[in-house]
Amino acid sequence: MAAPRISVTLPCFNCGDTVGRALDSLLAQTCRDFEIVAVNDGSTDHTGAILAEYERRDVRVRVIQIDHGGVIAAANAAIGAARGAYIARMDADDEALPHRLAAQAHLLDERIDIGLAGCRVRFGGCREACAGYAHYVDWTNTLLTPEAIALNRFVEFPVPNPSIMVRRECIERHGPYHDGDFPEDYELLLRWLEAGVRMAKADEELLIWNDPPGRLSRTHPRYDVEAFYRIKTEYLARWLARNNPHHPEVHILGSGRTTRKRADLLLEHGIEFAAYHDVDPRKIGHVVNGVRVLDREAVPKPGDGFCIPYVASRGAREEIAEFLESRGYVLGRDYVPAA
Known part of the structure; x- marks a missing residue:
């Protein structure tokens, strides 16, 4: 047949x-x-x-x-x-x-x-x-x-x-x-x-x-959620090594407990955090495990740093993308979302 x-x-x-x-x-x-x-x-x-x-x-x-x-x-x-x-x-x-x-x-x-x-x-x-x-x-x-x-x-x-x-x-x-x-x-x-x-x-x-x-x-x-984050982090770390011109340094958007838990998996793969960036004034100015929490407005200019938004709440990811792109960021060149 x-x-x-x-x-x-x-x-x-x-x-x-x-x-x-x-x-x-x-x-x-x-x-x-x-x-x-x-x-x-x-x-x-x-x-x-x-x-x-x-x-x-x-x-x-x-x-x-x-x-x-x-x-x-x-x-x-x-x-x-x-x-x-x-x-x-x-x-x-x-x-x-x-x-x-x-x-x-x-x-x-x-x-x-x-x-x-x-x-x-x-x-x-x-x-x-x-x-x-x-x-x-x-x-x-x-x-x-x-x-x-x-x-x-x-x-x-x-x-x-x-x-x-x-x-x-x-x-x-x-x-x-x-x-x-x-x-x-x-x-x-x-x-x-x-x-x-x-x-x-x-x-x-x-x-x-x-x-x-x-x-x-x-x-x-x-x-389960943790299994998803483990495997995605492994592949994300390798993607960053090939595509982030500032490797191994990244800026993390979001500084809440869940964001840090997920983003911190990158540290096991040699990625370094330049800063967390947040919109909550109660968090700005803190230092978490040696990493500063800065205002979101303090993200580097396009070309001066690479950002990873780790905020998963409905609508927040889209709002962050709009913010970054209003600053001249280009998806895949200057930032990539991970949550």
């Missing part, structure tokens, strides 16, 4: 209540030249029976059985069995909109410089109960170009993992998911961006990204 153009990799573990909808959404795609590589990761519910039925009904569905090893093992097993030139990711509790595969494959066809294609996603949870996740989805949907994705990579994960489609050669060259005490999807994106892979998104909502209470990103320590 000829290899399909696209392989959709689908890790499955105890997802009997949702995997049927995921498969139906894929089998309803306007693009027809694809396969679904569904890996049953040792499920103990009725997932296996559902997958077997879909495999029997449609030749495009291939099911691989493995002993339970977790989502990374299942995702990599699916990648290893994929035959397509383009390899897409899908989670068994999400739904692809009908044009998803066609639109992302078209983006990769048209843009030979792009190695990973994402898309805008539709939040599938309750916006009131899960406001933080919903705001994250809204934010990531604003990042469409290679430049926006690359320069915001240290804020949060800029391309939701279930929405990606990649070129096979990128996996062969830069590797699949790595296992460790970090979110494997974020680490892959950081690793590939560091290697020079350009990423862009189709400017369409092509995936319904559901947010069930049992989602791993809510329950597994690999995906």
Whole structure:
């Protein structure tokens, strides 16, 4: 049988209540030249029976059985069995909109410089109960170009993992998911961006990204906030060594306890703080672990220092960017946000 153009990799573990909808959404795609590589990761519910039925009904569905090893093992097993030139990711509790595969494959066809294609996603949870996740989805949907994705990579994960489609050669060259005490999807994106892979998104909502209470990103320590900051700091430190003309010195915007806790991880990688900068008059003039807290107006002129905003509260990051750019700062040249 000829290899399909696209392989959709689908890790499955105890997802009997949702995997049927995921498969139906894929089998309803306007693009027809694809396969679904569904890996049953040792499920103990009725997932296996559902997958077997879909495999029997449609030749495009291939099911691989493995002993339970977790989502990374299942995702990599699916990648290893994929035959397509383009390899897409899908989670068994999400739904692809009908044009998803066609639109992302078209983006990769048209843009030979792009190695990973994402898309805008539709939040599938309750916006009131899960406001933080919903705001994250809204934010990531604003990042469409290679430049926006690359320069915001240290804020949060800029391309939701279930929405990606990649070129096979990128996996062969830069590797699949790595296992460790970090979110494997974020680490892959950081690793590939560091290697020079350009990423862009189709400017369409092509995936319904559901947010069930049992989602791993809510329950597994690999995906907790501290794990995100550990891995992002490692890659940020290397980015600074290559891109900060004042390396190893940086100016930190924000001086609150949370900011210092996150920024201080950089110290373990040899980064030095020239100063903290804040807008709270109660903090200005203090010295924290030998580092001065200065008024934000005292940031150096563009070209005289490099700034990292570490303020994550909603709206504050955007306000800080407006302030820096009003002073002539250029994103990526004079500053990069990290929270």
